Amino acid sequence: MFPYPSGRLHMGHVRVYTLSDTLARYYRMRGYQVIHCIGWDAFGLPAENAAFERSEEPDQWTKKNIAYMKQQIKQLGCSFDWKRAAVNWDPVDQTVLADEQINEAGRSWRSGAIVEKKYLKQCFVFNETNNTYKKYYSTKTPYKSPSSTLVLPLPPTGFELVCTQVLARHGCRALEGRKYDKLTMALWTQAKEEQALTEYGQQFGEDLQYFISINDKLGRGQLSGLGKIEHQNLGRRLTERILPLFMNGLLTNSSTRIRIVNSGKPRTKESSDAFVQGLPIAIKRLIDYEPANPTLLSFYDDIKYQTYFKQDKQLKNKLRSIQVQPYSRKMARNVLERLFKESFIDKLANGSYLIIDNESGKSIKNEIDAVRMLHGLYLIGPNLREEGVEYLLEKYFNLNESAWFAYLQDAKEYYEKGPGLSDRTIIHEMAQILLDDFFLHSEQCSQINSTHILRARFTHAEAIIPFAALLKIPILSDKSTPINETYTYENNGWRGELVSPMTANIQWEIYRNHNNGTTHYFSNQQILIRMLFNEYPVPFKYECQPYNMINHLFYKIDELKRCYRISLHDSLDTLDKDDWQTLINIQRMWMGECNGVNILFKLSIPTSEYDFIETFTIKPDTLLNITHLYIQSTHKLARPDLIEETETGAKRLRIDAIHPLTECELPIFINDDADFGPKIRANMTMLNVQIGTPISNKFDESFANKHNISTFINSSSHWYRMDLETLLAELRSRELGGYRTSGKLNDWCISRQRYWGTPIPIIHCNHCGAVPVPMSELPVQLPSIKNIKSSSKTGISPLTNAHDWIKIQCPKCGNLNAKRETDTMDTFVDSSWYFLRYLDNENTTKPFEPDIANKLMPVDLYIGGLEHALTHLFVARFIQHFMHSKGLCTSIEPFKRFIPIGMVQGKTYKTSSGQYVSKDNIMTIDKNTVIHSLTKEPLQIDWEKMSKSKYNGIDPEEIINQYGVDFTRILMLTFVHPRSLRNFNLEDGIADGLQNWFKILINLYVELIESRTKSNIKSSITNKEFKQIEIDLREQRLNTIYTVAFYIDSFFSVASAVIELQKLTRYLRKVPINIKQQSNEYIRCLCDLLVMIGPVIPFLSSELWTILQQQIKSNVDDYDLSKSLFEQNYPKLPDDYPGKINALYDSTIFASMPISRSLLSSLSTSDVLQYLNENDHQSQMKMFIANNGLKLDRLRKLGDYCATLIYERDPNVTIIEQPEPINDKKKSKTLKKKNVS
Template sequence: MMKCIILFNRPSMLIKTYRCISINLWRDELTNEIRKEIEEYWIKKFKYYDNFNKENLKEKYYALSMFPYPSGSLHLGHVRVYAICDTVAQFQRMNGKNVFQPMGWDSFGLPAENAAKERGVRPNEWTQNNISQMKNLLERLKCTFDWQNELNTCSPEYYRWTQYIFLKMYDAGLVYQKEDVVNWDPVDKTVLADEQVDEEGKSWRSGVKVQKKVLKQWFIRTTKFSQDLYEGLNIETLDWDDIIDIQKNWIGKCDGFSFDFKIESPEGISETSCLNIWVQDPLHILEAEFIVVLPNTLMDILCDHKRDTNGKLKLRAFNPFTNRSLPVYVSEKVPFPFSRDTYVGVPSKSEFDREFIKNMQLEPMPKVKSWDRKEICETAKKLRIGGYPVSSKIKDWLISRQRYWGTPIPIVHCSKCGTQPVRYEDLPVKLPMLPSNCNIEKDVNMFLKKSDWQNTICSKCGGEALKETDTMDTFVDSSWYYLRYTDVNNEKELFNSDVINQFMPVDLYVGGKEHAVLHLYYARFVSYFLHSIGLIQHREPFRRLLCQGMVKGKTYKTKKGKYLKPEEIEFENETPKSKTTGEVLTVTWEKMSKSKYNGVEPIEVLNTYGIDTTRLLLLFSVSPKSHRNWNSDYFVDVLKWQHRLWLTIREFLKIRTNPLDGLQPCINMEKENAALKYDRNRYIRGVTYNFGISQQLAAGISYLQGLTNVLRRPKREVRKYSKEYEKVLAATIIMLAPVTPHFAATLWFGFTSAPGRLNTDCHEINWNENVLKQKWPTIDGEYEVPLYCKINRIINIEAKIPSNKIASLTLEESLKYAQKNSYIKKTLKNQQILDAKLKMFDNLCVELSLLTNKVDTLEKKIIE
């Protein structure tokens, strides 16, 4: 029998009217079975959260986890992400925020298609089956996702609007098609972006060496926004930690300009083949006299490696600013700009280039009319050949993929009108439904060519045309999903502008650090673009970013690197050895993987420990940003802490329900209350700061453990007669609720059902509501909180300030408080304050940033 079910005398009444708890439950030890029975009981009773209400006037909080890719099953890394985000979301709800926490599925792309191919099923069937399984697990985890706003990127209702954004970019001149040398994966039979090829030239998915091919591809001109995207990382409201530097390094300082020169052959100037060049100064375009390319680049491959004895190609590059064709050479012996495979020779600016001209016996080109830099760039923009400030390392976004399972590119090809965009009213261009017996690897391309799907009409002349068969890179789908969540059921428009401006930006974005470059860059680009055409108010989509560490498992491998299964290992004096060979094995912690035999299925952990303890095991003792080594050795500490909380309620109930024990208030009750009050404020501040500001959840849990120690310390008289003890106990349970809601609910009803209640007039506690409906505990007004004084970007020391002074604190007042600290006063004595800024964190702590400059004493006297 489930012991939890008999907790309450009147189970037919509403949960908030339950009061009489049977003492029998608290006599039991807190076993795993009791934990799971508690959860099963509350799952039937809880309303975990209220859905985000667009009409609610409370301050909004948008908590977002990077949505999963349903090409397989959820792993513990996923569970950790959702536990982190959900804990913060529940914390914000308890702080009175109108919280929005949606969930969806990044369901297009190569991994899902490959997984379906391996199993002989259609991608949509495989994907939908995985979504169903993942959703069941997420619902079992009881994360407070707003399922009313669920989205699925492979649904026509979603990718219709992905195609809409594509067409908007096309209209703005940001989408173009050209021939280029691409990275070709011979196994997956598709193009890969440069970012999807590792340092060894291997594919990020298949692991094979990529090949170079010339294909006509679709690109998005992300370089138009390079400088804006780089400078946008400097705004003070962006809280991204080290990811800002990673993004900046990826984009690069925009210290040059990019241009496309069309390729000219004896037959004429090509309309689809062009050479992308980069120069530091636009004026160099006018003075350029030759171009050098690396081997295996577009010009080299188009010429089939045919060139004269000097290495000059038969093809040339047409300069639209001088109306001249520049000779192109193949060489590795020129100082190519970083990350570029094209070098522009400007003899008037470089001795090296003058020597090159001399050695190649080229005649100097005559000077042309004078242009200024602005004219060159503006003309390039009108011609749609670049002209934007950009670093040498960043290039436009190649989005074409030669695969079936992706968003169709909304373009048609007409023999009369050429390439034409699909009309907006004809969206979505849907994927064709494959036959049930279709062999993905062999039949898709043949099916597309032979079926009626590709046949269509020209959007311009109405004549016969063919649909584009390339699909979009899955990063396009995930570049804007956070926006669609806010208005997911809108069938008439991308989203309502009023709604999007109410939701955005995302307040907390949680996901893996592996997405710190590509996904974040593309998502920011789309947001900047939509802002530029007036559809959204905020350019930066993510205010705060939390990149969680991986969950790692212990691996055992031989000297040759072979991983062994658990059943293939034996231990001799705690030394792992191979059962078959006796070889001593190397033990390491690595990312969980089936191939390494170190994975742990989330369902196994849930079945063993239940929801709350699983969340605790993932959040406990290690910062969310650090890697978590999944080691059962530290499980003991988690279980012991839960048991200590269990014993605390047991003892509290026993003391409060026994009127004959003869206990009287102790002589030092005033001293005890003062100590309890101090600890309550100190630990509330610590938990609140780490849950709500730094998101260092493990540190917050550590403070909760400290508060548990405070509860275990007082004598029985204090537990019976102290109002302060009640407030400490209430605060502990309430602050535990975002992490372990079911366990906290049981502790709460144990606490609130005890007789002899002392804090009946306490406005902080709502005795008639469950723990998730409680307000987050606050610090007393007179309690002093830190004023962090940051001088020249370095925190020197803390000053103190009463918490009730924070809301009205001015910059001048903060300086006075800071200088009450002797060290800060001494530091600032001979320094001139150039700039001072005040930053407040939720009435909890304050940061005073001072930019200073040392003032010479003699000079100061002269000035005076």
């Protein structure tokens, strides 16, 4: 929490804080280590203005408000960790406004004034094989490693190698299972039974059986002999290449370490063992084996990945269009005619056979499937031959046939794992995990105090292929195939024998500048990286700028992170849709896609305001065709002394723009009719500068012809021989733009002309320019200014009057007349990273310790209003991405889950003119009719956000004084979901209903006292009935535990959980008195009830707990009655209590069944589908899915409670609504819908 200290809590505060506290207490009792923090968003113009109005100093006014609000929050019973608490141009307010602080009408959200455009100096956050035969073995090709260790170019002067990172594919000969040979053997057996074998086919059966026996003997899914050799050689050559690094580690640092990690699959573990065997004995003692990391190195089991390549219709259609080409049928028939009779092949091609392997789900449906299975066995040949085994299957293919089916295999890999379809992002999402890991460890191992010199990862094709695709390794081709084009074998680098042969590897060498002093921290500017693909140096993608032209294979790590970072826009796809969808939509629309580039043009004669002007274009390919520029008449440069009129009547500037590459002078015209992009709010467009390209734009062509603008383009220039990415890289190197960005976003201006804000730690010197304040002098403290009010409305920061504070010596040159920056920071700078400071708030040397942040981030739950979507949540995500890019945080996103809590609304009464009327001036005629008590005018009744001006605000202290803290808490938590608007009204009997429940709850424990004090209670209940009641009590108790936890963990719906607790309360109320006196199960119910309701109403439940402590002399199962309520553990379900698997669409469960909770954690998407299909749900599910046009989106697991298949509408399916018969009295049975929240 990071509230603004306004002075008093309102009901919105109460709703947020009680929900936050309830969840914190709940998870704390569940055994989690909960960090539940609060601090104060102390700076800002509202605090400054409020202090001025009261003739107080802003700091004193703020501290007084904090003290009062802290007392109010404690009164609510909120269990915040107070030790972690931290305090952190509008013509009316006379200060700069951010874009998001201006409404659609062009007015300030704060003062309502029309916003003016001002121009101020501000601070901004600105290998190919020649063996044609072997290449057709595709992905199972043995790795063709260098015959000897390559001698590579030296790094730039001053840089030395400090560590190396490796990602290598395993050296297995084949897949783990027997899907190919089982299906092929089943097909052969079918042909044999039909006497459809040729003479060659008879021999094929013997060869297939021999192959199966040999492969079983050698070991399936295990490291092959050739794979072992290649991994050993990889380790040996790596040692030879970086031996000085190893030797230096052995001689100078006893703690030097080598890290080895694999995916957890046997073939990657055996591959890592073989790699280690290739290292010298002396070096082996440096090795640390990390725990297996399947998340990092084995993508195959990821739900998103499986859903993509198993169910994505666009992918399936693309692969099918490739596989069923006429040539595929021709090649398949050529192969099969050697084995089977023509009649058998005809039936196979017509779909007369369906041969399925139930274990893998693979099948043979036609002749192409049959040969693809056989080709899967054929691919393994080279590995077997290298192990001294006679391999007999290759004679069943000729080179053309093997080449074609290698093409089909590689196309499948290309679309399922590689660049694939141009609009697929899932592949890059998978690879981003690896890339983040590479960047993180590159920065860590480059520091002086680092002891790690090598990290080797051993993985699979489904990881190394996406990683190569994300890196866009140039020799593999960096282009995706458009949906209307087809992957080609000859013209595409994404072939198996190039991308993912056995032991394929990607290596990063990390170099550090050792001539940069002896500081313990090295900036990223002094870290270089060189990449090797299959042990040969390769460049990174074209967008990345190399260190220099001589050392063109070395790159600064910051440049690589800029090139490869996942954008704020793209990262939205990684957020949980169930929590974030509304915010995702808002931010995606607001940010826009990075679909263009920025371009800076220097001015031929710089002005006092401008050295250059900047524009944005979505057509960077027209860069060399620019002949002129347009600016709007509202642009700062469009002033009378700079404008002249041409002979043709056009208005142009007396100064020109300089083309950033050709350096030609381009005239600048004032023309509001040019396309400056859509209006984003009143009188404001996306751009105020636009390029003119007559060669590609009709308006520009007409304008150029009319005003005699030269359209001559020197296409013989060397610039025209460069591709677009090279041109953009040149712009970046000249610091004249070239960065891909969105036309909707501007740079973040953080300057504010006010006193009460974070000082900007910059010193301005006439000799040195802007110089940062030395680290030893941070933080900069605000001076005390007595008469701030007199300068607060001038548009100039009040700090300009603090003359003694402003004047300072330049820390760089010693100039005694340097000055401090007098603007202060936008408060969003403070509120963008407070959650990181909470984790390490006593650190006096840095904002936070990265090791602490990496351990605790991201934040598990963020609670706040949806109004934060464009402000706080945007800048918080922005700063977190920045921290991640600097290696300070491993997590990209700051928050895991999000509750966009609904506003608290009060009832309002308005006249026809829109004037609000106080409750004191209304007269109620009936339930729906209210009139003004004085004018008798009918009033409009509505629900609106609480506000003093609307007369619908309610002071929380009034509710607390009248009803108590617990009642106030539960009043704000019940009746509606946290996301929903809360219409607060005590006039409709809500208070009476809750108070009645409180009475029933209290009476349960009062009756316990009475039952324990009476010894002569008579009962007609038999022992059998007694036992049955206890069984029923246990069932009711366990069902409540399950349901309460389900609602809270799934949807944070405390309201739904309270309903279940009310049901249990009323159930216990009806229990016979002798059961209350004698039953241990009843006591257990009372204990569970208080522990479950304790987080919601902590005071009453604690008091009732003391009754249990007094009445029950011995401990109850799982409870220690000598301890307080909140020292107890939350009730757990027994191991045999079932969980559930569900299918859900639009909050409706349309299929569900119980399942052992021990199985839930290991269930995959296909497992859940299989369970539901095997339990009489298949026909119902198919009907519901078909009727609603659904597709499977993802599998969501909620602890050990349930696993839910979440469906969404398939945009490729059109649903035709069928009208129901008017007189149809016999309605068909429909699926029972269960609302889950």
